[in-house]
Amino acid sequence: AQSVTQPDIHITVSEGASLELRCNYSYGATPYLFWYVQSPGQGLQLLLKYFSGDTLVQGIKGFEAEFKRSQSSFNLRKPSVHWSDAAEYFCAVGTTGANNLFFGTGTRLTVIP
């Protein structure tokens, strides 16, 4: 069965520092991978997605993610974090034949001045 693991429940970084949020998935074939961000009291906003092709994908707000099949990972990165990036980040996987998305438990990002 497919699953998504986000090993870091909470990460704190300083403003201007780089960021990497980890995501590992379990699925037998090539998955469709997504990162969503949820600001306090808000809905889920799509940051970026991977369906096929170039394994390094660019998203909104300066985020990028790299699909590594050998590691079953899709880590989210940003070179310089802004205070407004403080939010909850969810990795999700979609699969061929299934209509729904499977989400990880999320990583809460705190940004300190």
Add this chain to the structure above:
Amino acid sequence: EPEVTQTPSHQVTQMGQEVILRCVPISNHLYFYWYRQILGQKVEFLVSFYNNEISEKSEIFDDQFSVERPDGSNFTLKIRSTKLEDSAMYFCASKVTASQETQYFGPGTRLLVL
């Protein structure tokens, strides 16, 4: 840019009461979804809906839940007799086609059952 909208943003109800959560998907989308997120937990799939019928549902989506598209724009989730454990944020999502294109999520309805 078109958005998925949901009403109400917050709802408080008594245990055993019926609630209806409303969603207006993006207008040219054909697939509709409900997910829920219990406080502090992951977002969980409830049900998907296409061509006026349920296409897939999770084990969470028991007989207390129902969905319908009463007109050309609204997509509703009904909980017949709410329980305390139904307290959660409920998200509606929609997408254009069956292929794995992006699901667009609404802002959610926070349901509190007392």
